[in-house]
Amino acid sequence: MKQLFTTLGPRSKDQLGIILPHEHVFVDLRTPDQPGYAEADEADVVALMAPQIEAIKAQGVTALVECSTGGVGRRADMDLAVSLATNFPIVVPTGNYREPWIPEWVGRASEGELEAWMLRELNEGMDDTGVQAGWIKLSAGDDGITRLEERILRAAARAARATGAVIGSHTIKGRVVMDQLDIIEGEGYTASRFISIHTQAEPDFEMHKAVAARGAWIEYDNIGWVPDEETLPRILRALAAGLGGQLLLSHDMGWFDPAQPGGGTPRPYTTLFGSIVPKLREAGVEEAMIVRLTEENPFEAFAR
Structure with a gap:
């Protein structure tokens, strides 16, 4: 049975409804070598972010996918704290971001070591939290995937193949996405378990269609x-x-x-259902498609 692996444990499709597939609870966009990187007080994080979660719960949202990965301040413990405070499941990734947001240990690690790390987080848990990673998040440079990013991707493809996890990548250029799909398929996995994150940033709509034609999510x-x-x-x-x-x-x-005083000012996750979905209905989009876009697709993409 397919399940979404969350901070509150596995969830089946009949336990969920609307899922937001790309949001952030905690993120540090400084590089990992910066003083104070990814450091914060748990109570401060909960105080700032719990109201944001309560706002989407009021809209009927039942789960959120955290997209902060290694290198940009992933803190599974902070996600768990916010989740427990709001009784709201959050899906947290393993994996690592692109250069230069790659910790020194990741840069030194072999493909086998990276694969073992991702498998451990997917199957056992992250950072002593007991929370299993729900998916794999990585990235690639705008000008093309680097050798180090390729090593991370190959390890991710092997870990994903062993677990059925989806791989999502912050990749701006469609041609780089196609290169990533070639690598994933070369490792024996499938393009249908890949999410082209930020597809809208690729100006050529033909590339959107080409990525989808390979079987990937956009x-x-x-x-x-x-x-x-x-x-x-x-x-x-x-x-x-x-x-x-x-x-x-x-x-x-x-x-x-954590780079901002008090954690900064969060931007709400409410526009999709506060504005866009009503306008889609006004434009004649059928309710079955609304459900597919907001409930079925996110579950199918991230469940394993």
Whole structure:
């Protein structure tokens, strides 16, 4: 049976509804060698982020995918604290970001060591929290995947193949996504278990279709960052092209930032259901497709 692995344990499809597939609870975009990197007081994180979770619970959201990975301040313990305080499941990744956000130990590790680390986090738990990683998050450079990023990706593909986990990658250029898919398939895994994060940043819509044609998920995750007048036509174009079965929608918002006083000012995760979904309905998108985009697709993408 497919399950979503969360901070509150595995969840089956009938236990969930709306899922936001790309958000952040805690993130530090400084490089890991900076003083104070990823350090914060748990009570401060809960105080700032619990109201953000309560706001989406009021909209009917039942789970959120945390996209902060290794190298950008992943703190599974902070995710767990916020989750417990709100009784709200959060899906946390293993993996690591791109250069230069790669810790020294990851840069030294072999593919086998990286694979073993990801497998341990997927199967046993992360950072002594007991929370199993729900998926693998990584990234690639805008100008092409580096040798170190490729090593991380190959290890991820092997760990994913062994567990059924999905791999999501912050990759801006569609041509780089295609290179990543070649590597994943070369390792014996499948493009259908890959999420092209930030697909909307690729200006060539033909690349969106090409990535989807390989079987991968495409993700439009800047909702709220840009006007609805930009977001709505993009979604409608994808639906008209028949991509609704592989489309994920989210905000890429939040979050507690330890580099900012008091964690900064979070941006809410509420625009999708506060604004975009009503406008999709007004545009004639059928309710079955709304459910697919906001419930079925995220579960199918991240469950294993």
